Amino acid sequence: MTTDILADLRWRELLHQSTDEAELAKLLAAPQSAYVGFDPTAESLHVGHMMGLMTLRRFQNAGHRAIALVGGATGMVGDPSGKSQERNLLSVDDLNANVAAIKEQMGRFLDFEGDSGARLVNNYDWMSRFSYLDFLRDIGKHFPVNVMMTKDSVKRRLEGSDAGISYTEFSYMLLQAYDFAYLFEHHDCRLQLGGSDQWGNITAGIDLVRRMHGQHLHGATWPLLTKSDGEKMGKTASGAVWLSAQKTSPYQFYQYWVNVADADAGKCLRSLTELPHEEIEALDQSRAEAPQQRQSQKRLAQWITQLVHGEPGLRAAEQATQVFFGQPIENLSDAELTEIFSDVPSQTLAKDRLGGDGLSLLDAFVEAGLVKSKGEARRRVKEGGAYVNNHKRTDFEQRLTAADLASETVMVLRSGKKKYALLRFEG
RNA sequence: GGGGGGUUAUCCGAGUGGUCAAAGGAGUCAGACUGUAAAUCUGAUGGCGCACGCCUACGCAGGUUCGAAUCCUGCACCCCCCA
Incomplete structure (x- = not known):
């Protein structure tokens, strides 16, 4: 029931680093659990999380069990990887709210239904019960500080003269390492996946389990998705x-x-x-x-x-x-326009402003917030960049009446190629 | 404490009595081109019933003058040099 997921990942150039590939392939011949961690730093996931979600989805589709771990606990500490500065810590309430929202969104990528469905776990559930002393005694003793110091994420911060690193962030690695150990113990999870910046944290977990249980777990990373101009995707x-x-x-x-x-x-x-x-x-x-x-x-x-x-x-x-992109706006209803232009700012004006001589074209653009002054509106019309319902208007003395409505109560103004605003006439 | 320089529109930066709403550049906006791209080219770029008009603007407050961003006085902030 499993397909050759490694081959697919390789073809898609999604394998950056991994533990011994031959061993990993052997492991994946049977259904396994694989986990990816997500930081609940916001109330919604964003494009940057999609790599992880898609990777889990691929494993699920290939017949494995996907485990999405939200870092309710680790989010409180902050991962120093890839960050040049100490991060702000989130409150427990914020974290819980974020975790709840994120769960919901993950459902679009992963199937959580049934016995073999994906699992969602929150490391706060087990970390919060750990006492500091227990953690130091049971987990901390497996971490040689001299090894921790050599991890890139830590090294960068120690060398970077101005930023430094707090004890809290320094300890982050132990938390994530323990997550892996916990998932191994309770979910028989032997594979952790992450972005290439997570490699150090992943290997820390593998090391920990080897020391605690003498078991060899696996990890793999995908390359960070960046744009050709060097900017971050998303x-x-x-x-x-x-x-x-x-x-x-x-x-x-x-x-x-x-x-x-x-x-x-x-x-x-x-x-x-x-x-x-x-x-x-x-x-x-x-x-x-x-x-x-x-x-x-x-x-x-x-x-x-x-x-x-x-x-x-x-x-x-x-x-x-x-x-x-230019389709004329006609034969659409208020409801359809509202739906289509839901992103677009709108202003509501009294309906009687269309009566009599009507509303001046220039005023309409000012009211809609597309221009800051009538002078600017005049300029826009002269330049040929003023549109009503996607029809160019070139006469700046023109006045708009009810005949210019696109639907029952809505008029669609556009400045330039794609800057839109709606005027609603009510009352 | 003494001496010198500076403060201009979104930013940088010219401008030393009228022709200055203020050169130039950047940015921004629009137009052409185009692939809803990049580059390029063109134009616009304080407000107002904008073709010659009025108002507001050159650190702040006063003053000189028919007239000031430009001269004078005071104040604030910044920079440099000497002690």
Whole structure:
């Protein structure tokens, strides 16, 4: 019932480091449990978590048991890996709220149903019961400090003259190592996965279990997903791209993937989708021969949006895309417009402002917040960058009346190529 | 304590009595081009019923003058040199 997951991961370039591959392959010949840790630092997961989620999903699909560990305890301490500064600690209440929200989102990637379903564990559940003395005696004694000092995550902080590292963060490694030991003891979990920055923490866990139980566990990492320009994946000018529809709408989410650079598209298709190898190779070819069609980006956006936001979310994103890129806005209802433009700022005005001579075009743009002054509005019209319901308006003395409504009460204003705002007329 | 320099629009930075809403650059915005990309090119860039008009702006407060970002006085902050 297991497929050759290692081969698939290798093909997708998702194997960065691992413990002995031959041993690992032998282990995975039978169903195993594999775990990935997630930091509950926010109330929603974001694109940066998708590698871990997808990796677990691949293991689950290959017939293994996926264990998602949320770091309720470790989140209170903070992982020094990849960080140049001591992090702010979260309160218990914040953490619990985050964990609850994150659980919900993981359901889109993993099947938690049934006896063989994925498991979600929170290390707070076992760590919080540990007394400091017990932990030092039972766990701490297995950690030679001289070895800990040589780990990259610690070394960097010791060498970095200004930051330093607190005892708390220094101890982080022990907590994560113990997680692995705990999961081994209680869930017979012998494999930990993580991003390449987690290698040190993973090996710490393996070492710990070897010392405590004389057992050899396994670990593997995926390469950190970065963009060709060196930036982190999943960041936009306005912040992270979240998996929560409240924080990042399906349309914005979809657009993020549509706009992935050509140079990054292949990598994303491989690491974040489950598209078959042949299809990905065909897209590689399409990208080389007809990049302007951007088939890779469209397929990528489609696949990922559907996974994260479901079929309805994908449909909404695709419909919004149509409208946002110039389709005339007619024959749509208030409800449809509201749905499509849910990301767009809107202002509500009294309906009678459309009566009589109507509302001046310039005032409408100012009211909608698209421009800061009438002077700027005038400029925009002169430049040919002012649209009402996706129709260009060139006469800045024009006045808008009820005839200019796109639907019952909504008017869609646009400044430039894609900056939209809605005016609702009520009363 | 003494001497010198500075403070200009979103930022950098010119401007030393009128022709200064203030050169130039960056940024931003728009347009063309394009693949919802990058690069490039063009234009705009204090407000106002904006074609010649008015208002607000050159650290702050006063003053000289027909007229000040520009001169004078005081104040605040910053930098440098000497003690």
